[in-house]
Amino acid sequence: MTEQFEKGLAIRRQVMGDEFVDRAFEQATEFTMDLQHYITDVCWGGIWGREGLTKRDRSLINLAMLTALNRSQELRGHVRGAINNGVTVEEIKEVMLQTAVYCGAPAAQEGFRIAKEVLEDMNALK
Structure with missing residues (x-):
């Protein structure tokens, strides 16, 4: 593996959690493993x-x-990652409200629904 891949793997684990990353690689098949390597290398190592x-x-x-x-599906993981990165529940709510204006109410409603599910699962809601 390249240095960038290793860096990406460390960042991906930090943001998404070991369980999420382990599951992504364990569920990968011969057909999909190249995509996991690409995401880890380019997305997480190269951009994040x-x-x-x-x-x-x-x-x-x-x-x-x-x-x-x-x-x-990706939003679910990134709500959890946002909390791991220090984003507050209030800030997640504000992002979802901002999307209502620029992306439309249906997109924001779906975003709120998913964020609520994840935050409840994490016991982050009062």
């Missing part, structure tokens, strides 16, 4: 590993983009 934004900032951006794109 850059110094231009904090991991916290990247998490906030991801929440908005994944809500806008209606990528529910």
Whole structure:
């Protein structure tokens, strides 16, 4: 593995958690393993590993983009990752409200629903 892959793997584990990352690699098949390597190397090592934004900032951006794109499965993981990166529940709520204006109410409703499920699972809601 390359140095960038190793860096990406460490960041991916820090943000998403060991259980999530282990499951992603364990569930990968011969057909899908190259994608796991690509995501870890390019996305996590190449982009998340850059110094231009904090991991916290990247998490906030991801929440908005994944809500806008209606990528529910990825949003679930990144809500958890945002909490791991120090984003507050209040800030997640504000991102979802912001998406209502720029992405439409249906996208925001789905984003709120998914965020609520994950936050409840993490015991992060009062």
